Amino acid sequence: MLARSALRTTRALNGLRNGAVQKRAASTSAGEASSSSNISAIASTTLAVGSIAWYYHMYGPTVNAMTPAEEGLHPTKYPWVHEKWTKTFDHQALRRGFQVYQEVCASCHSLSRVPYRALVGTVLTVDEAKALAEENEYEGEPNEQGDIEMRPGKLADYMPAPYKNEEAARFANNGALPPDLSLIVKARHGGCNYIFSLLTGYPEEPPAGAQVAPGMNFNPYFPGTGIGMARVLYDGLVEYEDETPASTSQMAKDVVEFLNWAAEPEMDDRKKMGMKVMVVTSVLWALSVWVKRYKWAWIKSRKIAYDPPAETKVRL
DSSP: OHHHHHHHHHHHHHHHHHHHHHHHHHHHHHHHHHHHHHHHHHHHHHHHHHHHHHHHHHHSSOOOOSSHHHHOOOOOOOOOGGGSTTOOOOHHHHHHHHHHIIIIITTTOOOTTOBGGGGBTTTBOHHHHHHHHHTSEEEEEEOTTSOEEEEEOOTTSBOOOSSSSHHHHHHHTTTOOOOOSSSHHHHSTTHHHHHHHHHHOOOSSOOTTOOOOTTOEEOTTSTTSEESSOOOOOTTSSOOTTOOOOOHHHHHHHHHHHHHHHHOTTHHHHHHHHHHHHHHHHHHHHHHHHHHHHHHHHHHTOOOOOOOOGGGSOOO
């Protein structure tokens, strides 16, 4: 009897030792697996961050030309009010800028992506926009004989171009094609700063050593410093309705504000919607944090105890 009980005790002890060895091996393998998974997570995160940094460096907002002559002088960074998150367009400036465009820029540059209806409530009133549209004629529906009759413009029509086609525009400007100004702020590196610097950057005479081709004008902000457009803004060129002094810088600032609005007329609505989204998502995030803590409280606060199987217990 004593031999049998001793044999059972020995077997139980051996089982405990084997279980402990298996547990240590399992814990070691689990630790190795967790460490390898951590290394993989760190490596993948580092690769992702490096890829984003490389992409931003290669294709980010900084765009450089091959040579300084092709790039032009970098424009000064100006504190535009409409670029702030909580600010909107200055609608008085938009109205003045549209006046500058009509009286100065519209003779050469088109604004083909802006309909008259877009001006209502932002730049002009409904009656002013209708009267402006009716000043131009557009092709109407064909009559019974198939001839297309001309009709007065409507709010749904787009602003007409100053030239019939590209060839006529080049012929009137010594071979240079005046670009469309609908998206000019978005299409030029520097945006508002570049357009403002270009309009106010014409010197009285080219600096010493500067070579300008015949029919071209010197402007240090234009790539290559030779631009086909001459200086167009002079002090007192227009007479504002609100009696604002029409200096060169004031007119340039107003028309740049208007062109920025023409490029993104939805900016004010987008900012208001963005503020609403931020408020709603902040509330939902706070609620989700509270629900998560409430739902997971019993899991995080529980205590786990190990109870070995009955077969491994020592029987004495």
